[in-house]
Amino acid sequence: MRIARHRMAMIGLVFCIAALLMALFADVLATHHPERTRLRDAFKGPSAEHVLGADHLGRDIWSRVVYGSRVSIGIGVATVVLTGLIGAAFGLLSGYFRNLDDPLMRIMDALMAFPGVMLAVAITAALGPSAVNVVIALTAVYVPRTARITRASVLVVREMDYVQAARALGAGHARIILRHILPNSLGPLVVQLTFVFAYAVLSEAALSFLGMGPPPPTPTWGNIISDGRDYLREAAWICLYPGLAISVTVLGLNLLGDGLRDVLDPRMKVTQG
Numbered sequence: 001m002r003i004a005r006h007r008m009a010m011i012g013l014v015f016c017i018a019a020l021l022m023a024l025f026a027d028v029l030a031t032h033h034p035e036r037t038r039l040r041d042a043f044k045g046p047s048a049e050h051v052l053g054a055d056h057l058g059r060d061i062w063s064r065v066v067y068g069s070r071v072s073i074g075i076g077v078a079t080v081v082l083t084g085l086i087g088a089a090f091g092l093l094s095g096y097f098r099n100l101d102d103p104l105m106r107i108m109d110a111l112m113a114f115p116g117v118m119l120a121v122a123i124t125a126a127l128g129p130s131a132v133n134v135v136i137a138l139t140a141v142y143v144p145r146t147a148r149i150t151r152a153s154v155l156v157v158r159e160m161d162y163v164q165a166a167r168a169l170g171a172g173h174a175r176i177i178l179r180h181i182l183p184n185s186l187g188p189l190v191v192q193l194t195f196v197f198a199y200a201v202l203s204e205a206a207l208s209f210l211g212m213g214p215p216p217p218t219p220t221w222g223n224i225i226s227d228g229r230d231y232l233r234e235a236a237w238i239c240l241y242p243g244l245a246i247s248v249t250v251l252g253l254n255l256l257g258d259g260l261r262d263v264l265d266p267r268m269k270v271t272q273g
Contacts (some may be wrong), residue, residue: 002263009259015252019245023069032060034067035217043235053237055227065242068219072204073249075131075213075220079138079200084193086210087143091150092177092185105151108144116141119201124212131214140201142196147193153185160184187264194257200251205246221246 003009006181022029031051038058045055052061094104111119123137157163163180171179201221207213208222221242228238 003259004261006262008255009263010070011058012252012255012257012259015248016256017072019069019249019252022066023073026066026070030063030066031058032063034059034063034219043231044126045235046169046237052241053235054223055235055238056231061224061237061241064219064224065221065245068221068224068242069245069249071131071214071218071220072201072208072222072246075134075204076197076200078135079142080197080217081144081194081197082135082139083146087146088150088182088189090143091189092154092182094147095151095154096177096181098174101151105148108147111144114146117203117206120207121210121212124207129212129215134204134207134213137207138200141203142199145193146189146196148178149188150185153188154181155165157181157184191257191264192262194253194260198253201246201253202250264268 028042036059038054041050041054041058042056044050044054044058050060052065054060055064089107090104094101115123120134120137120141123140124133127133127136158181160180163176166176166180204213204220204224205222208220209226211223211226213220213222216227224242225239228235231238
């Protein structure tokens with residue numbers, strides 16, 4: 001496979017797989033219950049008992065980071081799935097049916113007029129802090145971008161000879177869209193969804209940091225950092241390790257997305273290594 005020859009994409013894939021495995025096997029990897037407090041261990045540094053130290057309530061940071069990955073990555077996955085389905089649907093309808101193009105794209109433009117984080121904050125503030133509402137907010141933020149990218153691909157594919165031939169042979173709209181246009185528009189969509197995943201993980205951390213994500217005591221990477229921001233001098237490890245988890249995961253997704261873009265775009269030369 002061409003992607004296997006792309007060194008940076010493979011590094012990104014390793015980071016992504018590591019994050020996914022940590023989320024899937026959190027029960028096995030955690031050494032303590034993530035919500036159990038033990039005040040006598042408060043602010044304990046990294047040790048044999050607490051590998052990454054303990055927070056102000058004596059909760060094990062390693063266990064909270066591991067379980068936090070399950071929530072943060074789960075929100076990212078849910079956002080990617082919903083964004084992909086809804087954004088692709090809007091993009092296909094807008095790009096294929098000319099009479100739907102203008103009204104659908106004006107709706108997308110209206111949503112894109114708001115800064116992404118501000119729109120997500122407004123939606124979660126209106127709906128209330130929860131994992132489901134964070135997914136709804138992030139989906140509303142990233143659907144317009146996904147729809148526009150899908151629409152751009154559909155506008156090109158729609159004019160291809162094989163689509164015109166299928167139309168001339170009497171194929172219906174549904175068959176043309178599902179059999180010919182959608183499969184040939186997936187490349188840019190897959191690349192975009194990889195970046196959406198990274199943005200969703202980062203945005204969820206920001207919302208949780210502001211207190212608009214899943215409510216405590218449920219651990220997420222964002223609210224772990226929020227818990228430790230007042231203790232940076234005494235216990236920097238509370239913020240350090242969830243921050244590293246976010247950085248490595250987002251870096252891995254971006255590297256993977258760049259590699260997929262290079263491989264799936266015929267105008268780009270694949271980096272050999």
